[in-house]
Amino acid sequence: MPQVDDRRTRRTRSALRRALVELSLERGYANLRVDEISERADVGRATFYAHFRDKQALYDDVVAALLAELKERLTPEVRETGGFTGRPLVALFQHALDNRDAYRVVLRGDGDGRALTRLRDDLSEATLRTFERRVEEQGLEPRLDLRVVARAWVGEQVAVLTWWLEEEAAPIPLEEVAGMLADLSRFGRMWATGVDPTGASSSE
Amino acid sequence: MPQVDDRRTRRTRSALRRALVELSLERGYANLRVDEISERADVGRATFYAHFRDKQALYDDVVAALLAELKERLTPEVRETGGFTGRPLVALFQHALDNRDAYRVVLRGDGDGRALTRLRDDLSEATLRTFERRVEEQGLEPRLDLRVVARAWVGEQVAVLTWWLEEEAAPIPLEEVAGMLADLSRFGRMWATGVDPTGASSSE
DNA sequence: CAAGTTTCTGGACGCTATGTCTAGTAATGG
DNA sequence: CCATTACTAGACATAGCGTCCAGAAACTTG
Numbered sequence: 001m002p003q004v005d006d007r008r009t010r011r012t013r014s015a016l017r018r019a020l021v022e023l024s025l026e027r028g029y030a031n032l033r034v035d036e037i038s039e040r041a042d043v044g045r046a047t048f049y050a051h052f053r054d055k056q057a058l059y060d061d062v063v064a065a066l067l068a069e070l071k072e073r074l075t076p077e078v079r080e081t082g083g084f085t086g087r088p089l090v091a092l093f094q095h096a097l098d099n100r101d102a103y104r105v106v107l108r109g110d111g112d113g114r115a116l117t118r119l120r121d122d123l124s125e126a127t128l129r130t131f132e133r134r135v136e137e138q139g140l141e142p143r144l145d146l147r148v149v150a151r152a153w154v155g156e157q158v159a160v161l162t163w164w165l166e167e168e169a170a171p172i173p174l175e176e177v178a179g180m181l182a183d184l185s186r187f188g189r190m191w192a193t194g195v196d197p198t199g200a201s202s203s204e
Numbered sequence: 205m206p207q208v209d210d211r212r213t214r215r216t217r218s219a220l221r222r223a224l225v226e227l228s229l230e231r232g233y234a235n236l237r238v239d240e241i242s243e244r245a246d247v248g249r250a251t252f253y254a255h256f257r258d259k260q261a262l263y264d265d266v267v268a269a270l271l272a273e274l275k276e277r278l279t280p281e282v283r284e285t286g287g288f289t290g291r292p293l294v295a296l297f298q299h300a301l302d303n304r305d306a307y308r309v310v311l312r313g314d315g316d317g318r319a320l321t322r323l324r325d326d327l328s329e330a331t332l333r334t335f336e337r338r339v340e341e342q343g344l345e346p347r348l349d350l351r352v353v354a355r356a357w358v359g360e361q362v363a364v365l366t367w368w369l370e371e372e373a374a375p376i377p378l379e380e381v382a383g384m385l386a387d388l389s390r391f392g393r394m395w396a397t398g399v400d401p402t403g404a405s406s407s408e
Numbered sequence: 409c410a411a412g413t414t415t416c417t418g419g420a421c422g423c424t425a426t427g428t429c430t431a432g433t434a435a436t437g438g
Numbered sequence: 439c440c441a442t443t444a445c446t447a448g449a450c451a452t453a454g455c456g457t458c459c460a461g462a463a464a465c466t467t468g
């Protein structure tokens with residue numbers, strides 16, 4: 001396996017990564033052939049196999065890099081947070097915008113949805129830990145199972161992010177979607193839709 | 205193409221559908237070979253091709269059936285609903301429980317996540333229409349873009365459902381998760397985590 | 409800038425899985 | 439019971455994968 005600190009190696013791998021993302025967006029990961037990816041990357045087919053065992057390995061590499069970078073960006077935002085700031089949320093959306101194509105591939109569930117599952121699980125885990133820490137520190141008494149709250153909150157974020165990244169006409173500015181999402185999550189759907197709190201029947 | 209009203213045809217197709225779901229759960233859709241599926245279904249490989257063009261066609265068939273049945277179950281629940289009843293939510297969870305394996309395959313994003321995207325998009329569309337109808341009828345003034353609210357709400361449901369179906373140890377009863385999810389969505393995360401509404405800083 | 413190392417390359421190879429076809433057998437519906 | 443229809447095993451051509459090689463090209467180091 002070629003060494004990473006060689007210019008040719010760096011060029012080749014990054015070209016392959018880019019080609020994979022581009023082609024996945026255009027025709028779907030499952031429909032791609034290795035020779036197609038190599039050709040798009042302007043690299044011999046034999047070279048592909050010098051760097052990656054197969055198509056899946058290349059995809060895994062792309063995803064791993066993405067998740068690692070996301071984690072790096074997210075960590076400081078979560079750290080210096082006491083309450084419900086929208087900062088980790090904004091960081092996620094910003095990171096997605098900076099790597100839009102790659103995110104679209106992952107969020108579409110390309111590559112058997114394994115990457116998407118990874119992303120969701122990682123975020124859910126981290127979110128749950130944050131919730132538990134916050135509850136502990138502030139002596140709160142949760143009314144619901146925090147695992148459900150965490151999963152739901154991550155689900156909201158990912159769903160809206162997925163939709164937002166695909167919107168082509170008149171996209172909502174980042175701060176705006178993130179703000180809406182944060183408010184919705186904090187105050188709930190009744191508040192968001194403008195239901196009069198006094199008159200509405202509470203449940204069932 | 206064989207006629208559907210023949211007993212042999214019905215048996216063969218349903219065996220193939222079942223085999224696909226089983227094997228997808230065990231080894232992942234992408235890793236399956238056609239001869240494997242036929243063998244599990246106890247059907248000749250040639251017979252497979254008499255009924256489905258390829259593996260993808262079989263998968264599409266399974267998903268289409270699932271979505272059609274879901275729609276059938278959901279429609280009456282949505283119809284006779286005025287406010288925020290949790291009834292469509294419960295119906296979704298019930299349907300998922302009744303077809304647990306198939307749902308797990310779809311929700312894991314097997315088959316390039318296309319089925320999952322379909323499910324999410326269909327639900328989001330329907331939800332958005334319901335929200336708009338409700339706003340119209342009750343003369344509400346939404347504080348947020350309803351597209352975002354709809355996507356987020358569906359995202360919550362799907363994320364929690366995905367997690368819930370995979371939980372093996374001490375699963376939460378259906379009514380309970382559904383209830384939590386409905387309450388969380390209605391009243392928001394601050395309420396759910398027990399934050400004192402008076403003392404908390406509202407935003408940012 | 410030269411020497412030595414490493415990567416890139418096209419072409420050839422064997423192999424696995426796909427999708428098609430056929431002729432004979434078994435099951436079904438009427 | 440008979441005409442129709444579906445199932446089956448096996449053979450076939452083909453596509454795409456992953457491996458290997460030996461020469462050409464590019465890079466790093468001193």
